[in-house]
Amino acid sequence: MIPIFIASTKSSSGKTFIALGLAIKLIGQGYKVGYIKPIGKTPVKKGTDVFDADAIFIKEALSLPDELDVISPFVLSYETQNLIFQGKVKDIRKQIMTAFKSLKNKDFVLVGGGADLFDGAILNINTLSLLEDMKAHALVVESWTGDVSADSLYGAAHILGERFMGGVINKVPVNSLNHVKDTVRPFLEKKGIKIFGVFQKDSVLESFTIRQLNDVLNGKVLCCEDRLDEFVENFSIGAMDVDSALSYFRRIPNKAVITGAHRSDIQLAAMETSTKCIILTGGLYTNDVVLGKAQSKGIPIISVTDDTFTTVNRIETILGKARIRGKGKIARAKELIDAEFDIKRFLKALKT
Numbered sequence: 001m002i003p004i005f006i007a008s009t010k011s012s013s014g015k016t017f018i019a020l021g022l023a024i025k026l027i028g029q030g031y032k033v034g035y036i037k038p039i040g041k042t043p044v045k046k047g048t049d050v051f052d053a054d055a056i057f058i059k060e061a062l063s064l065p066d067e068l069d070v071i072s073p074f075v076l077s078y079e080t081q082n083l084i085f086q087g088k089v090k091d092i093r094k095q096i097m098t099a100f101k102s103l104k105n106k107d108f109v110l111v112g113g114g115a116d117l118f119d120g121a122i123l124n125i126n127t128l129s130l131l132e133d134m135k136a137h138a139l140v141v142e143s144w145t146g147d148v149s150a151d152s153l154y155g156a157a158h159i160l161g162e163r164f165m166g167g168v169i170n171k172v173p174v175n176s177l178n179h180v181k182d183t184v185r186p187f188l189e190k191k192g193i194k195i196f197g198v199f200q201k202d203s204v205l206e207s208f209t210i211r212q213l214n215d216v217l218n219g220k221v222l223c224c225e226d227r228l229d230e231f232v233e234n235f236s237i238g239a240m241d242v243d244s245a246l247s248y249f250r251r252i253p254n255k256a257v258i259t260g261a262h263r264s265d266i267q268l269a270a271m272e273t274s275t276k277c278i279i280l281t282g283g284l285y286t287n288d289v290v291l292g293k294a295q296s297k298g299i300p301i302i303s304v305t306d307d308t309f310t311t312v313n314r315i316e317t318i319l320g321k322a323r324i325r326g327k328g329k330i331a332r333a334k335e336l337i338d339a340e341f342d343i344k345r346f347l348k349a350l351k352t
Contacts, residue, residue: 001034001103001104001105001106001107001108001109002107002108002109002137002350003100003108003109003111003134003135003136003137004022004108004109004110004111004136004137004139004350005111005113005127005130005131005134005136005137005138005139005163006018006019006022006110006111006112006113006139006141007113007117007127007131007138007139007140007141007156007160008113008115008116008117008140008141008142008143009116009117009140009142009152009153009155009156010115010116010143010152011115011116012143013141013142013143013170013171014141014143014170014171014199014205015112015113015141016054016057016058016112017170017205017333017336018139018141018168018170018337019035019058019110019112020058020061020062020330020333021333021334021336021337021341022110022337022341023035023058023062023110024062024330024333024334024337025334025337025338025341025343026107026108027062029343031107031108032105032106032107032108033062033064033106033107033108033109033110034064034066034103034106034108034109034110035055035058035059035062035064035066035071035109035110035111035112036055036070036071036072036073036096036099036100036103036109036110036111036112037052037054037055037058037071037072037111037112038073038074038096038100038111038112038113038114038120038125038130039074039076039114039119039120039125040052040053040054040055040072040074040075040076041075041076041115042054043075043077044056046068049068049069050075050077051068051069051071051072051075052072052075054112055068055071055072055112056068056071056072058071058112059071061330066102066103069099070099070102070103071099073095073096073098073099073100074092074095074096074125084122084123089123092123092125093123093124093125093129093133096125096130097133097134100134111130111134111136113127114126114127117156117159117160128159128160131160131163132163136163137163137165137349137350138156138160138163138164138165139165139166139167139168139196140153140156140157140160140164140166140167140168141167141168141170142156142167142168142169142170143169143170143171144169144170144171144172144173144176144180144201147184149169149184150184150187150188153167153169153188153193153195154188154191154193157192157193165194165349165350166193166194166195166196166346166349167193167194167195167196168195168196168197168198168199168341169184169185169195169197169198169199170199171199171201171202171206172198172199172200172201173200173201174200174201177198177200180198181198185198194345194349196341196342196345196346196349197337197340197341197342198340199336199340202332202336203233203254204231204233204328204329204332205329205332205333205336206233207231207232207233207254208231208232209228209229209230209231209232210227210228210229210230210232210256210276210277210300210302211228211229213232213256213277213279213302213315214228214302216314216315217279217302217304217306217311217314217315218304218305219279219302219303219304220302220303220304221300221301221302222280222285222286222291222294222300222301222302222303223291223294223295223300223301224294224295224298224299224300224301225300227277227298227299227300228300230276230277230300231254231276231328232254232255232256232276232277233253233254233255234252234253234254234255234256235255235256235257235258235312235315236248236249236252236255236256236257236258236270237257237258237259237308237312238257238258238259238263238266238267238269238270239259239260239263239266239308242265242266242269245266245269245270246269246272246273249269249270249272249273249274249275250273252273252274253274254274254276255273255274255275255276256275256276256277256278256279257270257275257277257278257279258279258281258308258311258312258315259278259279259280259281259308260280260281260282260284260308261280261281261282261283261284261285261286261303262282262284264286264287264289264290267280267286267290267294267301268289268290268293271293271294271297271299275299276299276300277299277300277301277302278294278299278300278301278302279302279304279311280301280302280303280304281304281306281307281308281311282305282306282307282308283303283304283305284303285303286301
């Protein structure tokens with residue numbers, strides 16, 4: 001069994017995307033692959049037990065035969081955190097390692113790391129600690145936030161020492177892609193930092209469903225409930241005059257438009273462009289003309305009680321934290337790994 005620890009220096013870097021795509025690639029080459037998420041952060045109840053949402057998703061996406069209590073041995077909830085501070089949570093490391101060792105019949109085991117290198121340190125189950133116990137190879141996923149990301153990868157390599165095998169640079173904006181590939185990557189390679197892939201920020205993987213947005217905003221769906229599983233890629237605030245809004249809306253595809261319930265002119269203008277849903281702020285509804293047009297075009301309208309500023313702030317808290325769930329995203333992850341991840345070099349590095 002060869003353990004591969006998918007780590008990062010900060011949260012929301014794309015570890016689940018890399019783990020899923022890499023697992024699909026390895027399985028496609030005939031290897032037996034396992035997955036474990038030592039520290040779950042998104043509790044989901046299955047029967048009488050609670051497991052991590054990403055772990056459940058990976059199990060189902062890869063049709064893994066292993067039990068959920070192996071794939072997701074520990075989930076950190078609000079209640080669990082309080083018990084930790086009271087000194088009432090013990091033996092979590094032993095629980096995790098027992099689950100990990102039960103996967104010994106696999107060729108590869110992908111380990112989904114915590115939010116950063118120190119997540120779980122209080123319980124001695126952070127990346128630095130588990131890497132040694134698992135004798136794992138660390139693949140560091142770094143989301144691009146400018147040239148400081150090169151510092152993060154270089155620093156991670158030195159902190160992780162001989163366990164560090166290399167990294168990938170993820171979520172690179174299109175206008176930075178050439179710089180990262182032609183300048184940053186060669187620079188890091190000269191420093192001994194293997195880079196197995198550079199991934200452009202992808203609109204499909206970064207998108208949310210209308211249903212997810214509605215759940216976050218605690219909204220009320222006024223029409224087109226059958227379209228809630230459509231994906232939203234962009235957001236726009238409709239607070240300008242209608243002529244300016246129409247010109248602006250035409251430049252933004254697959255968007256959610258956030259506007260006051262009284263701005264029926266903005267709502268009608270938005271529906272003449274590539275709009276996936278309209279979010280009405282202030283807790284009010286719109287008129288029958290707007291609802292009728294939305295129904296005919298299949299564009300959900302959601303009413304939320306918060307004002308526009310609060311609504312935008314809520315949405316911004318989930319931007320960059322898109323979960324890689326859904327068949328379309330699974331297919332996209334496979335496509336990107338096939339195109340950008342150097343699997344031959346990666347497998348060779350595991351043997352050295």
